[in-house]
Every structure is written in C-alpha cells, then in structure tokens.
Amino acid sequence: MDVYSVLKNDHDRIRRMFSEFMEKKEQVGIEMFSQLKNRLDAHMKAEESFFYPVLEQERSTHEPALESIEEHHVTKLLLGELDGLSLSDEHWMPKMKVLKEVTEHHLEEEESTIFEQARKAVSEQQAHDIGQAVGKTIQ
Ligand SMILES: [Fe+2]
Ligand SMILES: [Fe+2]
Incomplete structure (x- = not known):
C-alpha cells in the first residue's frame, strides 16, 4: 500500500474513535482517552518522521507541510491539556469537542489537499516506501 492508503485507513480509524467518544459521552473512561491519545500520537509521529x-x-x-506540522502542534497541546484534566472537570468535554473539530479539519485537509500535492511531488515508488515505514510505526 502507498502512504496515502495507509494514512487514509488510519484517519478513518481515528474518525471512528472520535464518533464513539461523542456517542458515549458520560460513560467515556480514561482507557478510551488513552487509546485515542496513543493513536493520534503514533499517527503524527509517523507522518512527521517519514x-x-x-x-x-x-x-x-x-509550506503546506510546515502548516500541517503546526496543526499537529495544536492537537498535541490539546491532548496534553486533556491528559492533565480530570474527566469530571466541566472543561473536559468542551476541550474534547475542540480537539475533535481541529483534528477532523486536519485529516480532511490532508486528504483533500496535501495528498494531491504530494502525488505530484513524490514518485510512486517513494510513496510506496513511505507507506511501508508509516505502516510499521502506526500498526
Ligand atoms: Fe497529520
Ligand atoms: Fe494524517
């Protein structure tokens, strides 16, 4: 699989995790948050590494790459703040909603813009090789 398919699959997994979060609301536990945080951290790390x-x-x-990395930075800040808050804190769910919005916007932008630009700049062989490396990191 090339890097675009590998990342798109992981994006869909992240989207499903956010949807589950919003469905469960009050029943959301700390393990669910840890799973989401680990998935997002691994995803961003793989993208930023390869x-x-x-x-x-x-x-x-x-420039689009630098902008994307700044968006990761915002996601990391929010994840860090959520990590330091109690789930019972009234700010927790509003912050979670903002994380969801920011992240979903970012995934959408990667898929609609960044991937298209990358397809023109990166060879198919290279896209395949990056996909292998990313796949190993996020599996
Ligand atoms: Fe990203
Ligand atoms: Fe991504």
Missing part, C-alpha cells in the same frame, strides 16, 4: 520530511524538501509542498 512523510512530512519528504514534502518539506519539495518546493511545491514545503
């Missing part, structure tokens, strides 16, 4: 460094080197994808 995907975005390649895009940063290409003229046409340099």
